[in-house]
Amino acid sequence: MTAPEIVPLAGLLEENLASASPDFLRAMVKTFAEALMSADADAVCGAEYGQVSDERVNQRNGYRPRSWDTRAGTVELAIPKIRSGSYFPSWLLERRRRAEQALVSVVATAYLLGVSTRRVTKLAESLGVTQLSKSQVSEMAKHLDARVAEFRNRPLDAGPYTFVWLDALTQKVREGGRVVNVHCLVAVGVNAEGQREVLGLDVAAAEDGAGWLAFLRGLVARGLTGVQLVVSDAHAGLVEAIGAALPGTAW
Template identity: 75%
Template sequence: MILQVGEPRSKEIGAMAVNDSVDPAAWLAEQLRTQDPDLLRSMVQTMAETLMSAEADSLCGAGYGERSSERTNRRNGYRTREWDTRAGTVELAIPKLRTGSYFPHWLLERRRRAEQALISVVATSYLLGVSTRRVDKLVEQLGIKHISKSQVSEMAKVLDGQVEAFRTRPLDAGPYAFVWLDALTQKVREGGRIINVHVLVATAVNNNGNREILGLEVTSAEDGAGWLTFLRGLVARGLSGVQLVTSDAHTGLTTAVAAALPGACWQRCRTHYLRNLLTCVPKSAQPWVATLVRTIFDQPTAEQVRTQHAWVIDALSAKYPAACDHLDAAREELLAFAAFPRETWRQIWSNNPQERLNKEIRRRTDVVGIFPDRGSIVRLIGAVLAEQTDEWTEARRYMGLDVLAKTRLRLIPGDTPQHNPLPQPLTA
């Protein structure tokens, strides 16, 4: 089946005999270019028009543009109708027939229930990896029967094309001064077994001060090779101007950052680091040690931050030498944030912004539990990330333009300052 949503809807152009198929990737690229703020509304429109096209093909006895002796009718352009849904008002192109008339009765009867069913088709397609048998059952809720396997597969391709276009779009809103990296573990069936795979996610602040999800990748192992491939892919798409990367001490990540983003500093997430540090002291002393370490980040200037760090090391040296050595070895990676404007510190010294995004991803993936394949992981998480990026585009700036200007100016005067070295990951 060919997705038939691309023919011009005006009467003048609609009467022309043109091929009304559309390239899904090109369609989504246009949505992203025009910064369509509501990806879900576009998906609902695409799915509804695909289902109507399938039903019209069934009434004609053959697919659009197909020569067949079994054909009983032909298409005759489109008419438009607005459809009010909770995803917004959707303008649908309803196929017209040469003989007789066609109108999807699910638009007339029980509109609200039909709209819920249609959105559930979109959502469940993501959640279930677009199982053709399951989607066929779901569209029956709309009164559309006998959707073939090839037609359901074509719907899946549309959804996959939208996510793939988001994942591979050019990163042309740089420079991206600050980048956050993280990894999530998901379960997937492969080769008759259930295995863990790792979803690598990168988020950044673009030149307009908005947060933007740069990309995601599914890897078998969370190692240096996976991180390096992921980062090089981002650079190839246009990632540039990175000054600081914030993350946990994932295996091989720091080496990959040094290789793919030369000149960028690495900030170890203070929240994750503190958890590791507290394993070096007795449980009874952990609240005191945690409070002591937090005073490092309460200082108003970079000089005082480093002074307080040295003081905390001295305070721990007598009773807890292991914690003292651990904190001393992590000095540069833990205090990298201090080289940047004070206004950015709370946003760049931890991975907490990324953690909030991870919670939203897990809220969706927990419904699935075990994914049928890796493609379904990319489909679901990619859709969540695309929606989140749209929301951030509409929201207020994450960082002010004046703050970003200060960040860039720090590299201009005199000699370029030496960046903090990228040490190997530390373990408690």
């Protein structure tokens, strides 16, 4: 049986990423915050970095370091400097908690659903940044998308993963002009340091044995080892997939 549709998967994933993968979350928050500041500084200068433009009113002039405390630990930010006057993002001072929550939320959503320019634009606007060009927004989305892909395909080398939890959550998504149900297959494990870790997440059209088997084999190919106990519901296809992909593992 899958979880009901009202389960906030993005929020659940955000909680797991924040508590179990601080290095990943910290790196992605840093990447996105610096991309946002770079685009904002370009807007202050009147032109993008390195662009020749008659509308340019200022020049970029390197960076200065700034520590930012977040739930994932301290992030060392590189804040752009400009030649005339000074630049400092207001959201970093006045809305620190709100900014951090917004960035963590978009990171989690990006992991789950991918990054869209609309989502990036909305995040920037929520932080008071409204002068971004389409090319800047697109570039920021690409930055975050690349880090998400890197994390989703990373080697699972922090094993052995003695305990693994598997579940599928049903979500509604818009596809081809209509709303359909998809099944999000999630794996969370305990690594060699005793910490929870999001091992993988995949989206399938149906929760069946073939989908679970492909998902688990993908985890094994990335290095999932040492599993002694898998915890899940009694979905027949899932139980059979566990036996096929992780032979000898207790369920």
